[in-house]
Amino acid sequence: MEIVNNIDSIRQKLACSRRQGKSIGLVPTMGFLHEGHLSLVRRAAKENDIVVVSIFVNPTQFGPQEDFESYPRDLERDALLAEEAGANFIFYPTVGEMYPQKYETFVEVTELTKELCGRSRPGHFRGVTTVVTKLFNIILPDKAYFGQKDAQQAIVIQQMVRDLNQNVEICVCPIIREKDGLAMSSRNTYLTPEEREQSTVLSASLEMAQQMIENGERDAERIRKAMEELILSKDKARIDYVEIVSAHNLKPVQVLSGKCLIALAVKFGATRLIDNIMVTVAQ
Amino acid sequence: MEIVNNIDSIRQKLACSRRQGKSIGLVPTMGFLHEGHLSLVRRAAKENDIVVVSIFVNPTQFGPQEDFESYPRDLERDALLAEEAGANFIFYPTVGEMYPQKYETFVEVTELTKELCGRSRPGHFRGVTTVVTKLFNIILPDKAYFGQKDAQQAIVIQQMVRDLNQNVEICVCPIIREKDGLAMSSRNTYLTPEEREQSTVLSASLEMAQQMIENGERDAERIRKAMEELILSKDKARIDYVEIVSAHNLKPVQVLSGKCLIALAVKFGATRLIDNIMVTVAQ
Incomplete structure (x- = not known):
């Protein structure tokens, strides 16, 4: 090389x-x-x-x-x-x-x-x-x-x-994750041990969203709110955004349908982390 | 083909x-x-x-x-x-x-x-x-x-x-010109016969500028003014700009030096014509 x-x-x-x-x-x-x-x-x-x-x-x-x-x-x-x-x-x-x-x-x-x-x-x-x-x-x-x-x-x-x-x-x-779910990122090195521990809430919130959708939930706002609530249960987390958008134009959807991106950006201290999942909901 | x-x-x-x-x-x-x-x-x-x-x-x-x-x-x-x-x-x-x-x-x-x-x-x-x-x-x-x-x-x-x-x-x-000096352009077809006749003033003004420089003139404003005066001697001409700029950053120069672009845009009726010459003045 x-x-x-x-x-x-x-x-x-x-x-x-x-x-x-x-x-x-x-x-x-x-x-x-x-x-x-x-x-x-x-x-x-x-x-x-x-x-x-x-x-x-x-x-x-x-x-x-x-x-x-x-x-x-x-x-x-x-x-x-x-x-x-x-x-x-x-x-x-x-x-x-x-x-x-x-x-x-x-x-x-x-x-x-x-x-x-x-x-x-x-x-x-x-x-x-x-x-x-x-x-x-x-x-x-x-x-x-x-x-x-x-x-x-x-x-x-x-x-x-x-x-x-x-x-x-x-x-x-595909996203590669640490064993505890945190999406790998060069910026993860910025996290203090406490922030690092709390940061697993991000992938957890996405998993929860996925579970809600599998259970039949289609209302974007209800999913979004549940995610925000879970994330804010960690005291170091400050939400930049939690959004559910069409994968085609990135505009927010109200009712999940077709290919959707569930994406979030959350700050832990000075460190801004992002994560997402792509879901496809039969129309 | x-x-x-x-x-x-x-x-x-x-x-x-x-x-x-x-x-x-x-x-x-x-x-x-x-x-x-x-x-x-x-x-x-x-x-x-x-x-x-x-x-x-x-x-x-x-x-x-x-x-x-x-x-x-x-x-x-x-x-x-x-x-x-x-x-x-x-x-x-x-x-x-x-x-x-x-x-x-x-x-x-x-x-x-x-x-x-x-x-x-x-x-x-x-x-x-x-x-x-x-x-x-x-x-x-x-x-x-x-x-x-x-x-x-x-x-x-x-x-x-x-x-x-x-x-x-x-x-x-290089610019290709009609016999009377007008720079060739697809837009020349828009010109009325009278505008077409008057439009030769554009290349004439550039030639005059070149002549002034050959005669030792280095003051950009004096050259520019003389060009504008000549162009405005034609009643159909409305000047968009007549400028003398550095060929490197296209910013106006006060004293000609190095590679300069003398460029103009002039409207005859609804037809906007452009023309220019590049001059190099020993520094």
């Missing part, structure tokens, strides 16, 4: 593989890899001849009050884990390499980004779609792998790929 | 050429081809194995009060001219093919587009950069050809290609 910092060199190396007819899979990450990321890398390795893991803590997707500076970083450990999982290249550019002087071009998905996380993180998705477009143009992957954990991100990126006719297949992979 | 309406089919046809190692040149146009366009097609034919001329009157780059509906169209004539000039394909998609239901993704260059035409045509360049990105992703050209006539457009697109790491070389080709 090779770590490449420079756009021109990764292009050259991949052009060589491409000329040999090799397929390329891209796993875009912000590093500090966990089992969630590694499940993407393993799947990419199964489905492609060459796997590129990009590691780039992308400043344009962080708000001014957010954790860009403190976001955890550990390239050495990431390199070992990525190689073990089947990566051939880590693309690890500097901020200056990705956003040179006088940078001023952005890709924006305008509607889907107004919902859910878009409301509390203005500009976040513009940063994501911009950097992902850049990575697609640099790596030219056949397939790119994203986690269902960032459900809205995956939907926004699929919209962008469709709208801009980008030449890549988007593969969305 | 072949006319292709459909994104999937043009992709398939070009993938075939690409596999044979053939280079592809793209000339994006809105059709109603004139010698300006044809000079781009001829240059593309010289420099590439395959030339694609796209003809698409792009609704997203027209303002609500602009001439999208009335923009001149003549596919049959365009096809003959493009083939003669060396085109292998005309890509001629419908609006629905390029902007399907629930389209919502846009590419925006934020700073350069605030100047010159960006001021009187809000949203115009967002439409241009979006459709050009789509065309790049569909055609995957090695080189794409744009006219210096649309000087700001060329500069904005070069910025976008750099910022988003798009895999295409941008070639900017």
